Amino acid sequence: MLEVPERSRPYLRRAYSVADVDTDRGEVEFLVKTIGPGTSALERLTVGSSARLLGPLGNSFSLSGLSASDRVAVVAGGIGAAPFPLLYRALAAARIPGDLFLGGRSSADLSIASRFSGVVTGELQISTDDGSAGRRGFITDLFAERAASLPSRYARVFACGPMPMFAALAPIVARLGIPAEFSTEAAMGCGFGVCLACVIPGAEQPFLVSCQEGPILEPARIRW
Amino acid sequence: MVAAGLPVRLGPLELKNPILTASGTFGYGLEFQDFVDLSKIGGICTKGLSLSPHAGNPPARIWETPSGMLNAIGLQNVGIEAFLDEKLPRLRELGVTVIANVWGDLEEDYVTVVRALERAEGLAAVELNISCPNVERGGMLFGNSPSATASLVAKVRAATRRPLIVKLSPNAPDLVESARAARDGGADVLSLVNTFVGMAIDPETARPRLSFGTGGLSGPAIRPLAVRMVYQVAKALPGTPLIGIGGIADLSDVLEFLAAGATAVQVGTSNFRDPSVSGRLVDELAAYCAERRVAVTDLVGRAHAPAATPVPLDAGAEG
Numbered sequence: 001m002l003e004v005p006e007r008s009r010p011y012l013r014r015a016y017s018v019a020d021v022d023t024d025r026g027e028v029e030f031l032v033k034t035i036g037p038g039t040s041a042l043e044r045l046t047v048g049s050s051a052r053l054l055g056p057l058g059n060s061f062s063l064s065g066l067s068a069s070d071r072v073a074v075v076a077g078g079i080g081a082a083p084f085p086l087l088y089r090a091l092a093a094a095r096i097p098g099d100l101f102l103g104g105r106s107s108a109d110l111s112i113a114s115r116f117s118g119v120v121t122g123e124l125q126i127s128t129d130d131g132s133a134g135r136r137g138f139i140t141d142l143f144a145e146r147a148a149s150l151p152s153r154y155a156r157v158f159a160c161g162p163m164p165m166f167a168a169l170a171p172i173v174a175r176l177g178i179p180a181e182f183s184t185e186a187a188m189g190c191g192f193g194v195c196l197a198c199v200i201p202g203a204e205q206p207f208l209v210s211c212q213e214g215p216i217l218e219p220a221r222i223r224w
Numbered sequence: 225m226v227a228a229g230l231p232v233r234l235g236p237l238e239l240k241n242p243i244l245t246a247s248g249t250f251g252y253g254l255e256f257q258d259f260v261d262l263s264k265i266g267g268i269c270t271k272g273l274s275l276s277p278h279a280g281n282p283p284a285r286i287w288e289t290p291s292g293m294l295n296a297i298g299l300q301n302v303g304i305e306a307f308l309d310e311k312l313p314r315l316r317e318l319g320v321t322v323i324a325n326v327w328g329d330l331e332e333d334y335v336t337v338v339r340a341l342e343r344a345e346g347l348a349a350v351e352l353n354i355s356c357p358n359v360e361r362g363g364m365l366f367g368n369s370p371s372a373t374a375s376l377v378a379k380v381r382a383a384t385r386r387p388l389i390v391k392l393s394p395n396a397p398d399l400v401e402s403a404r405a406a407r408d409g410g411a412d413v414l415s416l417v418n419t420f421v422g423m424a425i426d427p428e429t430a431r432p433r434l435s436f437g438t439g440g441l442s443g444p445a446i447r448p449l450a451v452r453m454v455y456q457v458a459k460a461l462p463g464t465p466l467i468g469i470g471g472i473a474d475l476s477d478v479l480e481f482l483a484a485g486a487t488a489v490q491v492g493t494s495n496f497r498d499p500s501v502s503g504r505l506v507d508e509l510a511a512y513c514a515e516r517r518v519a520v521t522d523l524v525g526r527a528h529a530p531a532a533t534p535v536p537l538d539a540g541a542e543g
Contacts, residue, residue: 009290011443012497054499189286189293190496194251196297197286206279207300 010038013054015188015211017083017160019115031082031112057191058215061087061158061181068095070155071122073178075101075143075169077161078109081116083183087158088119097122098158099146103139103165107132140168147176154178161185170219180219186210229519230510232266232487234465235412237349237387239321239488241266242520243478243506246469246492247325247351247391248272248297249442250502252311256495257318260503266488267321270307272353274326275333275340277303281358287424287433292443292471293493294422296358296436299327304340316346323389327353329362331376338383350386352377354406355393355418357440367393367418370405377409389413389467392457394446395421399453400460407464415467415490416457417450443493447471451484458485458525473501475508482520483527 020029034043045051061083066072072091074084081102091098099122104110106128113126126134127142135142139161147154157173159166160183173180189195193212201223202208208221230241245253247269253262262268280300287294302311307324315322324347328334338350354373356363366372377390390406392399394417403414419440424433432438450470458466468486472478473494481489494501513520 010288011291011293012288187284187286189295190499192255192499194249194255194499195286195295195496196280196300197283197295199280199283199285199300201282 010036010041012189013191014038014042015057015191015215017183017215018056018086019082020085020089029085031079031085031115033079054191058211059213061090061183061216063090063094063096066094066096066155070096071150071152072096072098072156072158073101073143073147073154074098075139075157075159075161075165076103077139077165078104079112080159080161080165080183080185081112083160084158085115085119088116088121091121092119095121099123099125099154101125101127101139101143101146102134103127103129103142103161104133105129110134138165138168140165140172143169144172144176147172147178156180159183166219166222167224170222170224173219181216182219182222183216184210184214184222186215229513230506232520232524234467234487235387237389237413237465239266239348241506241509242482242486242488243502243509244269244323244467244488244490245495245502246490247353248295249492249495252302252307253315253318253320253322254311256499256502259499262315263319264506265321265502266506267323267348268315269323269325269351269490270311271301272299272325272327272356273301273304273307273337274299274328275304275337277301277306282435284433284435287439289422289424289441289443290445292441292445293496294424294434294439294441295419296434296439298358298436299353299356299363304337308340308344312344312346321348322346323349323351325351325353325391327356327359327363329359331379333362334376335379335383338380342384342386347386349389349413350380350384351389351391351415352380352411353391353418355391355395357393357395357419357421357438358436364393364395364418367402368396370396370398370401373402374405374409377406377411381410387412389415391418391469392416393418394449394453400457403457403461403464407461413465413467414457414461415469417446417453417470420446420449442471444471444473444477447477447480451480454481454486455484455527459528472505473497475505475512478505478509479512479523482523483525485525485528487521487524 157180186198189197198210199207281298354367390411396402422441468481469490
């Protein structure tokens with residue numbers, strides 16, 4: 001009895017943010033954390049394997065209106081840092097300093113930090129819930145402290161992580177009056193606005209369809 | 225272009241081919257323009273339309289399962305007015321065969337929506353959803369009772385001249401009785417099946433994975449159940465045109481439903497995984513019919529032929 005590696009799970013595609021692109025070499029990078037059968041199957045792919053890709057889908061972070069005299073903050077929870085190498089490529093090209101606030105439950109969540117070596121255009125701040133790396137505590141608290149101590153406020157905050165991190169960050173950026181873009185997380189079935197699975201409660205409408213109207217949303221559009 | 229051998233007729237409803245897309249898995253069609261030539265598909269069934277826009281259920285709305293998924297979207301839709309004003313004119317321009325899927329809480333809601341559709345141009349048929357398991361009222365409550373099915377279908381029948389399709393619930397206590405009730409109420413065509421009520425529970429928290437608690441199971445996981453039900457209804461109600469639905473992803477799945485007695489099929493959950501699948505199935509079916517020199521209608525109901533009867537196909541092209 002020979003077990004065939006192709007399994008019935010996962011059935012649907014998975015949404016990943018593009019971590020970086022190399023247009024000269026025609027390469028796209030994804031940062032994937034192995035958490036279940038789908039990510040395990042991706043991890044087992046060997047060099048030269050092929051996989052079908054539908055994309056790019058959804059919207060992007062925006063640097064419009066920002067200049068080299070501005071300073072921005074990038075707030076990431078664990079693997080939520082995945083889209084930020086590409087953002088930093090754009091920030092570097094525009095000479096915009098950006099501080100990276102990278103948080104996790106423990107140091108095990110922060111292996112992604114090495115990907116940002118030489119990439120960050122500002123300071124790197126790290127925290128963990130258990131204190132095993134960086135400062136002990138939530139990354140949103142570290143961000144709030146740092147933001148309040150700056151002589152001039154951040155021109156924009158870019159964030160990606162789990163919903164509890166966003167829920168903590170939203171009132172902070174609102175209080176400080178900083179425009180923010182949150183790359184939201186929601187289970188997606190199709191990625192192009194049809195299955196209506198990835199809805200997020202909206203402030204002015206019942207639901208925002210994350211894949212269609214986002215995934216990057218201003219926190220004021222979300223009902224917290 | 226209509227390929228030879230592909231057109232089918234389901235009572236008063238004529239289709240250029242038997243590949244349709246299932247309600248709830250194809251939006252309003254326009255979302256798929258980048259992936260498939262919509263005019264090529266036999267027809268699209270819209271997201272279930274209600275009198276007023278409907279917000280649907282809070283997340284979490286889907287949970288992936290082996291070879292399929294559970295959903296409890298809760299019939300989120302733009303409502304009949306927005307559909308008629310914003311979606312249908314564009315579909316008409318694109319030459320899409322549109323089947324309006326309709327639902328409501330009460331009989332009167334269904335009738336009102338169907339009446340509103342009467343004035344619209346460019347609708348090939350109406351499909352009644354009496355089988356959604358993810359709303360508190362309406363939906364499956366009609367489909368689970370043959371008398372409620374017959375009463376609702378008769379009222380809607382009186383309100384429309386269009387071909388009337390009734391989408392049956394596999395959760396009904398007796399599917400054949402439901403099918404008979406829908407037919408006797410005046411349905412021209414029966415589509416089967418909608419999703420099976422299922423559930424997934426997080427073993428850590430012991431709470432349901434979906435906010436609604438239960439959800440509808442779809443995808444290849446349900447295909448054998450759906451094939452059995454199509455076969456069963458085709459046998460019990462010969463001459464009633466059927467549309468088969470349940471986990472269709474490949475040409476062989478289409479052929480299986482046709483053999484069971486369906487004259488057309490609807491592709492559902494596969495649209496999420498591969499948005500171009502419906503167009504590909506039309507091409508593959510056309511190639512199959514050309515190669516075998518058969519028409520789709522020759523393929524319908526072959527599973528009901530006595531076992532001793534030779535399969536009436538020119539199999540010469542098969543090497």
